[in-house]
Amino acid sequence: MFAGFMINAWTVATIVAVIAGVVGFFVVLRGSAFPAHAIPNGAFAGAAGASLIGVNTLVGLGVFSVLAALGIGALGRRGRHDVVTALALVVMLALGAVFLSQTTQYEPEIFSLLFGEVLGVASNEIVPVALLGVVCIAALIVLYRPLILSSAVPDVGEAKGVSSQRMEMAFLVVVALTTAMTVPVVGALLIFSLMIGPPAAARSFTDRPAVAIVLSVGIALVTVWAAIAISFLSNWPIGFFVGVFSASSYGVGRGWAAWRRTRMVRSAD
Amino acid sequence: MHFVFEPGFFSSHPVHVAFIVGSIVAVVSAVVGVFTVMRGQSFAGHSLADVSTAGGSGALLIGLNPLLGFVAGGVAGAGAMEMIGVRRARGRDLATGIVLGASIGLAALFLYLGTTRSSTTGASQQILFGSIFSTDSSTVPIVVVFSVVCLGIIAFVRRPLLLSSVSTDIAAARGVPLRLVGLLYMLALALAVGLSSLAIGAILSTALLIGPAAIALRLTNRIGWAMVAACVIGVVATLLGVLLAYDSYDWNSRHAAWPVSFFIVVIIFLLYLSTELPLVRTVVARRREEGACLQDS
Numbered sequence: 111m112f113a114g115f116m117i118n119a120w121t122v123a124t125i126v127a128v129i130a131g132v133v134g135f136f137v138v139l140r141g142s143a144f145p146a147h148a149i150p151n152g153a154f155a156g157a158a159g160a161s162l163i164g165v166n167t168l169v170g171l172g173v174f175s176v177l178a179a180l181g182i183g184a185l186g187r188r189g190r191h192d193v194v195t196a197l198a199l200v201v202m203l204a205l206g207a208v209f210l211s212q213t214t215q216y217e218p219e220i221f222s223l224l225f226g227e228v229l230g231v232a233s234n235e236i237v238p239v240a241l242l243g244v245v246c247i248a249a250l251i252v253l254y255r256p257l258i259l260s261s262a263v264p265d266v267g268e269a270k271g272v273s274s275q276r277m278e279m280a281f282l283v284v285v286a287l288t289t290a291m292t293v294p295v296v297g298a299l300l301i302f303s304l305m306i307g308p309p310a311a312a313r314s315f316t317d318r319p320a321v322a323i324v325l326s327v328g329i330a331l332v333t334v335w336a337a338i339a340i341s342f343l344s345n346w347p348i349g350f351f352v353g354v355f356s357a358s359s360y361g362v363g364r365g366w367a368a369w370r371r372t373r374m375v376r377s378a379d
Numbered sequence: 380m381h382f383v384f385e386p387g388f389f390s391s392h393p394v395h396v397a398f399i400v401g402s403i404v405a406v407v408s409a410v411v412g413v414f415t416v417m418r419g420q421s422f423a424g425h426s427l428a429d430v431s432t433a434g435g436s437g438a439l440l441i442g443l444n445p446l447l448g449f450v451a452g453g454v455a456g457a458g459a460m461e462m463i464g465v466r467r468a469r470g471r472d473l474a475t476g477i478v479l480g481a482s483i484g485l486a487a488l489f490l491y492l493g494t495t496r497s498s499t500t501g502a503s504q505q506i507l508f509g510s511i512f513s514t515d516s517s518t519v520p521i522v523v524v525f526s527v528v529c530l531g532i533i534a535f536v537r538r539p540l541l542l543s544s545v546s547t548d549i550a551a552a553r554g555v556p557l558r559l560v561g562l563l564y565m566l567a568l569a570l571a572v573g574l575s576s577l578a579i580g581a582i583l584s585t586a587l588l589i590g591p592a593a594i595a596l597r598l599t600n601r602i603g604w605a606m607v608a609a610c611v612i613g614v615v616a617t618l619l620g621v622l623l624a625y626d627s628y629d630w631n632s633r634h635a636a637w638p639v640s641f642f643i644v645v646i647i648f649l650l651y652l653s654t655e656l657p658l659v660r661t662v663v664a665r666r667r668e669e670g671a672c673l674q675d676s
Contacts, residue, residue, distance in 0.1 A: 138473060141472050143473055147426075147476065147479065185655075188655065189597075189651075189655075190416065190419065192419055192422055193589055196421040196422075197589065199425065199585065200583075200590070200644050201645070203644075204641040204643075204644035207582065207640050211636070211638050299483040299486075299487065302480060303481075303483065306477060306480050307477060310476075347487045347491045349483070349484055349488075350488035350491075352484060353481050353482075353484015356477075356480050357484075364463070
């Protein structure tokens, strides 16, 4: 399980879990689950396009995910946010369908871009992932206070000169960067599970943002590590375990919150 | 004439089936979609396509009819979303996300088991992207039955549903059973989406659910008109898309036809963008003012 080729998998999964835990906290706080699903899912069309014209996959993913983020941000100003996200997603997927219809022999690659192949990560893929990860986390550290303010109480943020529109745009670009670097290694669908389940669970354990972020990273790490280990032993796809563990961690979080509430009610009596 | 309608277009059997299935699905999606857009549940509408895909691939694995899997998966997913859903829109999106994440994991497993046990190449691509041209004509009656059930549910709860979509507070004050109405609506949504993602693929399912309804609701505030407009937009976009895709077979020498989904999505997206044009916006705004004056007098 810790053989040479597995070291890359453990390393890259750890990096991805840390980033997903941090970015995911804001995704959950802002209620941006739909964009967080749409951007990675649609960006994989970019990968298909890149392979069609013979460019590096990472370029295709980056271009498509950033364009999607900017498009959702720009159109979302006047239209309903969820409608715009849905339309952006279907436009990207439809472009992906065109790219795929013009190529042949793409099937295994689709599966890996959607569901990931963390066990097949090459050493030279780790450095770009780590670098982009540092950029994302640095951006979130810079944006930390205004982002929390405009996510939790947008009106107060506006009054203090934090434009919620600009924050939305900046945040969507961070999600897009996260996407571009994680989709090739863990897949579009897995990164979404990691950005929703663990942070949502963490939020039901604590109200303090900093604690919740640390907790969310911790749960994401445990989820990913357990998923790799069990997937290695059972040979079943890693995405299955990540999806199920993420959802169950949220279930545990909800259970904990309910139990604490009843205990508080009882101690008040 | 041949420039627009390629020879053999009207006599082609797949085209007939595509026209029929596409139009039915477009109408059902448009009617349900008007409520989906009003309630801000586009995410649920899209996710149910993925969730029912997981059901479909599971059914394929154990040898059941995929349609059963699609519908069962969609209904189960909708129930789970509604159960863990919090009333606020943000909490609802989160619940949708959790259900979606879990069911994507299941889909990964089913597809993996499916490809290792039987070598059905192209299965994941087919399930994800679907194709209106590959619809079997024997599914037409089933599509009709489920469509009628779905429209029946919407017709049954139309008034409380409309009220609770416009304002949950007023609906609650009037004694509308919000949970029951929400559940019935989610059931109709699951049926519509499960059906359409089987018949025409997950991309088009979302496009036809959200697109026409969103365009219609930008043009009019009146719910009845919005439904009619959404149906017309959906059906026209579908028929045009089928026509263009059929023609695209001859666009390049390799005869690699472009996917129908691409054309339909582009038509819908361009229509949506056109509602952003200053001209359209002023006309709509003026008509709304006139409407308001008429109502006042």
